[in-house]
Amino acid sequence: MAEDAIKRKNDLLTLRVHNKENLKSCGYRLICHVMEEYEKERDMLKAYVNEILHSIFFLGIIYSDRITPGEFMSAARAESLRQEFPEPFDKYKSHPPKRTPFSILLDMMVRKHHTEDKVMEELRSLLEKLKFPHPLKKAGVKTQNWFTLESTVICVCSRDHLPSKTYFGASLTCCTKEARTIMIHNSCIYTWHKHVSYVVMSYKVGGKSDSDMPKLKFPKSITCQAYLRNWNTNTYDKVEPCLNCQRMFSLPGNNEKSYPIGNCAETECLSKLLSDDQITEKSVIIDNFDVSDFNKLKEQAKQELKSDLAIFCNQMFCHIGYP
Structure with a gap:
């Protein structure tokens, strides 16, 4: 029984570590994508980038194993983002966002692609590129629940x-x-x-x-x-x-x-x-x-x-x- 309890404890610890790393990687990939889009249309997309960074940082900090903005990326990348987008770094611990990151991403895609068919097509293509893990419980594994931003x-x-x-x-x-x-x-x-x-x-x-x-x-x-x-x-x-x-x-x-x-x-x-x-x-x-x-x-x-x-x-x- 003691061995079973130790195994369950170790499994839960492994799951926590896995999920934290999962959330960090999803956040980083999404940040990289929106920054790529931002470089194409700086004036039009700055508000979206501000909002999506704020939302990602907030969801990270209220996660039980807190993730700070600097943990989503390298210190140099975080400092570079802070210089251009100070608001998300200043407000993520005091102001909850009004939307989730995916909701903001979806609005960005609608703005760019307009029609339902094109948005759906581009969304599938983007998600295949981002390779987010499947955000559902794995069959047969009760404790498995991969965290993601999708x-x-x-x-x-x-x-x-x-x-x-x-x-x-x-x-x-x-x-x-x-x-x-x-x-x-x-x-x-x-x-x-x-x-x-x-x-x-x-x-x-x-x-x-x-x-x-x-x-x-x-x-x-x-x-x-x-x-x-x-x-x-x-x-x-x-x-x-x-x-x-x-x-x-x-x-x-x-x-x-x-x-x-x-x-x-x-x-x-x-x-x-x-x-x-x-x-x-x-x-x-x-x-x-x-x-x-x-x-x-x-x-x-x-x-x-x-x-x-x-x-x-x-x-x-x-x-x-x-x-």
């Missing part, structure tokens, strides 16, 4: 009155459950459209029954399709919305599985649509909407976010001044 699911939506305009969303790729919770709360408060935030907060922090949950009803002119990456074939396969997404956004489907909030990409995708298109925003119906309840949920989410950040604050010996 979103496993992306979603695309559009509307009939402007079919050439598409909106992309990504699942919240975070290295821990705690990090995902922080990003969900932060997104609800500061990033996502208020209608989407209200529905998500009701599910995430409201503790309501299914019958009392607010729901978004989109017009039938809206199409919304999620894709799950198949690593064996390097393709994106269509997937139906999970039960939670069917309930929250009144999306058609027969999927009876409910995935945790943040594991799906419909949330970000539909939020972008509502934020950009006033016609759709005005035509959306919200069941059981209550302004006072919305404000109460938002305040509750803020308190939970502050509480979560305070925990990491104690770990890092720094002052969290946000929100």
